[in-house]
Amino acid sequence: MTDTTHTVRVTHNDAQEFVVALLKASGVSGANSLITARGLVQADLRGVESHGINRLPSYLARVRNGVLDPKADPVLSQITPVVAQVDGKNGFGFPAAHLGMQSAISMAQIFGIGMVSVKHSNHFGMSAWIVRQATDAGMMSLVFTNSSPALPVWGGKSQLMGVSPIACGAPGGNASRPFILDMAPSVAARGKIHTALRRGDKIPTDWALDVNGRPTDDPAEALKGVMLPMGGPKGSALAIMMDVFSGVLSGSAFAGGVTGPYDMSAPGDVGHFLVAIKPDLFMGLDEFRARMDVLYQRVVGSDKMDGVERIYFPGEIEQLKEEQRLADGIPYAQGEIDALNAEADKLGVARIRTMA
Template identity: 65%
Template structure:
C-alpha cells in the first residue's frame, strides 16, 4: 500500500476513535435549553434548534449546534435581539416582506417559507423578501421545509447574502459574501427529493472555522492570507486582509453578486459588503433573504412531474461513470444518506467541541450535552 494512503487511513481511524456521539434528540434538547436560557421563547428556541440539528444530521457540521456560541455572544453583546418577533407585510397576493427586527434568521426564514408555501397553494407561486435578519443556518433546511409542507411538497428557491469574504473577480479586497444558493424539488415515486445547497466559494467559510476549531489544515486552494499567498492555515485564512476564493473564478464571483442583488439590494437589508459576520459581535448583522415557493403541478399534473423527475434521476445517476467513480449521486443525495446514518448512530463531535458547548451551558445554568 502507498505509504501516504496508509498515513491518511491511520489518521482517519484515529479521528473516528476520538469522536464523541450525541443523539439528534439530545442535540435538539440541548440547543433548546441553551436558547431558552438566553431569552428565546420555547417556540422560537425549537425553530432555531431544529435548523441547527438538521445541519448536523446532514453532515453540514459547519452550520450545526457548534454555531451556538457565536450566536449567544451576539445576544450578550446586545447586537441580536432574542425577544423580537418578525413582522410580515403583504405586498401583493403572491409577495410579502418580513422585517426580522434583528432576531435569529431561522425564525424569520421559517415564517417566510411557510407563508410562501401557503400562497403558492392558491396562486402557484409565493415569494417573501426578508430584511434586518441574521444568519439562518443551512439553506437546505428551508428547502426541506418546503418539501414537507402539509398540503404537498413545494419547489423552492432560497437565497441569502452574508458578510464580506470574497473579492470580486479581479479584485484584491473582500467585498462579497459566501452566500449560499439553494433550491429544492420533490422527487418522483421511486427516487429521492432534489436539494441543491452550495456556496459560490471553493468552500463554505464555516469549513474554515471548523478546521480552526479542530486544529486541522485546509486545502491550499480555499483562501489567500493577508499577503495574497495561498494558505493551508485556517487562522491565516480568517485574519484581517485574508480572502476566500470564488469557485470558477468570475462565475463564483458573479453568483455572489447575484445573491447580494436579490437578498440585499432588493430587500432593503445591508449589501455591498455591509453585512456583519456571525462571528463579529460588534453590531447587528442586517442580513437579507429571498425565498420563493412554487407548486410543482403548476404546469402539469403532480404525477407527470414526479415521473419526469424519476427519469432525470436515472439519466444522471445511471450514466457511464468516469474511471475510479463507483457511483454517481444527485445533488443532496449524499447528505440524505448521512442523515439516515446519523439518526441511527448519533452526531459526531470532537472533545473540544463538546467542551465548548458544555461551557455555554454552564454560563446560563443549564445541563450540558448528554453523549451517547
C-alpha cells in the first residue's frame, strides 16, 4: 500500500525533466515528450493530482502491452478554412490535442473561429491545460472529450458513459484572472478514485456505488461499480453530450466503446472536440477585457453566505495553488515517488529528484 504518512516535494522543472526522460526512453519523440510532460506537470501544479505525473505507470504499461503507439505523430487534415481534423494515430493524447488546439487558434486568428475534431486519440490528462493553451494565446475556447464507461445513464445501473469533462475558458481582463472551467459530469472525477486507491485513502460515500448499487467509501469497490452523475439526469445528459461531440462526430469510439487508460486490452480510440474563438469579434478587445474585469469583480465581490470567507472565480483556486507550488514544489506521497522510480529503473533513466 502507498505510504500516506510521508510526502516529498519535487520542483516542477525536475518533474517535467523526469517525465520527458521516461517518455523518450519509451520511444516518444522529444517534441511529443515535452508536450505530454507539460500537460501532466501542469495538472500537479494546479492540484489536480488525479491527472498528473502519477498517470505515467498506466500510460507506459499501455505502451508495453502494445495498445498505445509511442512513436505515433498526429496528422492534421484541413476540412474547410475554419474546420480541421486530427488523427491521433493511437499515440499519446497530449500531442494530438495540442496540435488540434494549435490549429484551432491559428484559424481563429484569421477567421474569428476554428473548430477541430480529433479521432483515434488517447487520454489527454487534465482538460484545463488545453484551455490554458487557448487563453495564453488570447482566445476563448471549448474543450470536450469522451472517455471509457464509468457512469450509468439516468435510470440505468451499468457503466455506459464516460466521466468526460466539459471545459471552456476565456482570457481575463486587465485586472482579473482568466475564466477556466474544467469539470466532470459526475460528482467527482474518476481519476480521484484512482488517486485514493493509490494512496490508500477512503472516498466520500456520495461519489460512487459498488457493484451491488450501494454507496461505498472503498475506492476499489467504487471502480468496480459506477460513478454517480452530478445533478442526476443533468449530469447524465452532459456525459451523453460529450459522447456526441467527441465520439460520434469524430469517428472515434462512442456509446461505451472507449478503452480506459488503465485497461490494457485494446487501443483507447478516444475522441476530442476543440474550438477556439477570437474574443474581439463583436467589440474591441479593450472593451471585452473591461467587461471581464466587471464580471470577475462582481463574482468575487458577491455577498457571502454564512461560513464563507472568500468567493473564487472558476479556475482561480487552481491558479493560486499553481503559484504556491511553483514556489514551494509539488507534494507527492512517497509511495507515488517509489512507483515512478520503479518505471525509471525499468527504462534505465535517472530517478526523480526530490527537494531537500
